[in-house]
Amino acid sequence: MRLVQGNEAVALAAVHAGCNFYSGYPITPATEIMEMMARQMPKTGGVFVQMEDEIGSIAAAIGAAWGGAKAMTATSGPGFSLMQENIGYACMTQTPVVVVDSQRGGPSTGLPTLPAQGEVMQARYGTHGDHEVIVLTAASVVEAYRMTVEAFNLSETYRVPAILLLDAVLSHMRENVEFPDVPVRERLKPVIDENFLPFGADAPFLPFGSGHHTVVTGMSHDETGLPKALAGQAVQRILKGVQARMERDAREITFYHELALDDADIVLLTYGITARAAREAVQLLRADGIKAGLLDLQTLWPFPDWLVQEKTRQAKAVLVPELNLGQYVMPVRAALAGRCPVQPLGRCDGELFTPEALADAAKALASSVEIGGVAHD
Amino acid sequence: MTKPGVDLTPYLRQEMMPTVWCPGCGHGIIARGIATALMSLGLDMDQVAVVGGIGCSGRAPFYFEANAMHTTHGRALAYATGLKMVNPGLTVIVPMGDGDSMAIGGNHLIHAARRNIDITAVIFNNSIYGMTGGQAAPTSPLDSRSTTSPMGSIEPAFDTVELALAAGATYVARTTTFDFQEMPQLIAGAIRHHGFSVVEVLSQCPTYYGRLNKLGEAPDMLLYERDRTKLLEAFGPLPEITREEMVGKLPIGLFRDEERPEYVDQYHGLVARAGGGKHAS
Incomplete structure (x- = not known):
């Protein structure tokens, strides 16, 4: 048993889940996640970088994912709003990435130290265009730990951004906890041959430098990644595929x-x-x-x-x-x-x-x- | 540097040809310059990542036979920062437009320069927003015409080189698409340089900038580039250049090439001190 803060639990869970890249920008009430990761990442051989803003933070995390990392960033309302465009980029490029949003009162600067649940719709629909995301939340420190690991697992499996919604109280409260051993889903390595499609249905995520010169673009593209003719039909096929896989596995995705x-x-x-x-x-x-x-x-x-x-x-x-x-x-x-x-x-x-x-x-x-x-x- | 008959095709993604760029656009010359630089360095293209933003220059990653990322407007350097930090073995080249680098993404440029991360930014500066049809850019000269400055721009242009130097980039160069002999060498020098490099290439946009400012066709614009620039060496030592001297005679050449602790190295040092063992790659 140890006395652990909600934000601390998220950082510890991320390390357990294999997170080896964290980028962020300070913001109440999420800052302790960043402070913990600043200590944890160098110790575990991962990367920590304090970016110049939240847009840079999510962008660096997605870039790191394509470099082969399990990447995470954490923020609160104002930063979460800034991240929306690039969360859409992760959706369009099927990039696994975890975003923690510790919700505080809003809109705008709002109530920086007080709890809210104002981003429930934004987490789902905040970025423009049709897309799928996974959004988890938690009510206790131990649940924050569990859901952080699950966010990494689900993000890996479905190649969508996974968003964990906390709130100012859960982020800052401390509870006596014994952390459960939550299984971690490892990244699968695809077979690369002439038929390999980096954005094919159920294709495992293949980072850069692995032998296939993947093109990653936020423009509509087909399963090769290239923004070719009839890309509208192709991207509809890809996005419907993501949706169908998540519907198929709804019972595994749903925690309650x-x-x-x-x-x-x-x-x-x-x-x-x-x-x-x-x-x-x-x-x-x-x-x-x-x-x-x-x-x-x-x-x-x-x-x-x-x-x-x-x-x-x-x-x-x-x-x-x-x-x-x-x-x-x-x-x-x-x-x-x-x-x-x-x-x-x-x-x-x-x-x-x-x-x-x-x-x-x-x-x-x-x-x-x-x-x-x-x-x- | 490249002579007629030199085969650059292994460096170019044939299935994406022809490019989207307009006839006479200078961006193809810059892409050729980058390909020539890559060839001269003999780099393994599996370990090269080209990370672009949005706009005409943002399409450049599609045309290289490399790992390619076409990101969001202005954010390419932030994406590249994450990529480079977890996979330092990659040579990361970031083609950027003048909007990407000087407007929406200006913040990321100065911080990448401050960190001195080993990334090469190649700024395709055509003085205008081409992809959206000819709007003013932060690099549009005072009094120049665009669809959003139809009576002439009342804003002074950013000097990309001055900004990069002030922000701490350790390799800073400016050249033009007219100066094709020097351009690939400056880009190769930037890629070889261990630190944050900025190479600004003045490029012609005959479709919008040329037409709106009555500068003629592409060949006329190449001559215009020649006439508005002057080799840095011709100015004498750097401190003697005054702003007045630069008007109409923009200096081109290599402004800085110096060593300073590089960011990924610094981070690896931190990991070693923290006892984190080998840094993830």
């Missing part, structure tokens, strides 16, 4: 916890730090005779609509508490398509929800849908 869902009339659907209060809220509600349950997601994107549908089948209403003014509630509503009321509960004042506040909101929702009676919308 559940509590008391079997007979739950009211389902609290949470992610990140809010899960902590929600677990206690479920106990409070049960003690008051309300059948409440919790679905707590660690994988936010690709959106696990199948899971949300499965786990709320018996529900009469779903409450979606978020540290924003209503973001993730949108895909939840779409997934349930009017089957039961989906109630947002949002705040962006830099405070966390208390268990009591969640229980009160759940009670109000329960009475509005006349638990025991007929559900309406």
Whole structure:
């Protein structure tokens, strides 16, 4: 057991996952990740570089990936906004890279030291154009560790950027933890012959200097990497392929916890730090005779609509508490398509929800849908 | 340097020919200069990476039979920094436009120079944004015409060489597409140099810059390049050059070639001190 800070856990997990390149720019509340990596990388033979801004940080990380590294950068809202264009470059070039965003109050400079979940949609859709990304989140120090390793694993497997969303509280809080031994997925080496396609379906990532003169471009290209004629059709084929592989493996990609869902009339659907209060809220509600349950997601994107549908089948209403003014509630509503009321509960004042506040909101929702009676919308 | 009959095809990606560049564009001359430099150095192209940005010059990586990266606008040097640090065995060449290097990516240029990382930046300076159709660049001369300065530019141009020198680049040269004998030698010197190198090549854009500024066709523009530049040696010792002297007579040649601790070496030293063993590559 050791007392570890959330940001420290991310850095330690990255090293465990084989991360050997870190580039970043200081920003609250993510800075400790960078400070840890500045110590860890030279010790483990990896590379640490403090770039001139967040645009340079993500660009250097993607460049390092093509140099053969497992690369990561970490930031917070303002830096995450700056990174968006180049996150799209990683999507278009199918480059594995991990981006940690410790969310703080926004927009703009916002509340630099206080928690928020304002980048849930930005993490999925922040860069222009159609693309796939994997977005994970965590509610505890040990979960931050686990999800960091999984971010590397998934990014390697699907050749997409993996984004880990933390928040100011999780980044800075300390917990007594024993780190689990999370398996690390090693990079596969492709066979290079005249038929090798660096961007072919399921092709392993092949860095520069490995014998194939790969062309990497953010322009639409075909499986050879070259921006040839009919590149629009080619890139649609490639992007649909990424989407299909992630849909195929949705159950392996989706991490979640559940509590008391079997007979739950009211389902609290949470992610990140809010899960902590929600677990206690479920106990409070049960003690008051309300059948409440919790679905707590660690994988936010690709959106696990199948899971949300499965786990709320018996529900009469779903409450979606978020540290924003209503973001993730949108895909939840779409997934349930009017089957039961989906109630947002949002705040962006830099405070966390208390268990009591969640229980009160759940009670109000329960009475509005006349638990025991007929559900309406 | 290259004589007629010299075969550069092993250095050029045949499947991407012809280039996107307009007839008369100087960028093909620069690409030939880079290929000639690579040939003269006898480099293994599997260990060469060409990392470009966006714009006419940004297409250059496609035309070399090497590891090629066509990145985002202005960010090529940041990508190249990550690439070089994890794989120092790669020779990293960064073709950049004047927009890439002096406008949107100016920050990365000065920091790459400050770090003195062993990367060669070749700045294709045609004084205008060509890919988007002839808008003013930070390198467009005062009073020059473009689609966004139709009455003449009221902004002074950046002096790329002065900026690179001030930021700490350890190899700094300027040449033109007219000076084709010297250009590949300066680029080869930059690639050989262990540190951050900047070679600015003044290039002609007859399609936009030439037409909007009534400079004639490509051959006329090559002569214009000849007439607006003057060999550095002809100025006497560097400190005696005044800004007034440079007007209409832009100095060309090798401005700096000096040794200073290189960034990847410095980092390896740090790893050794931290006991990290062999640096990842």
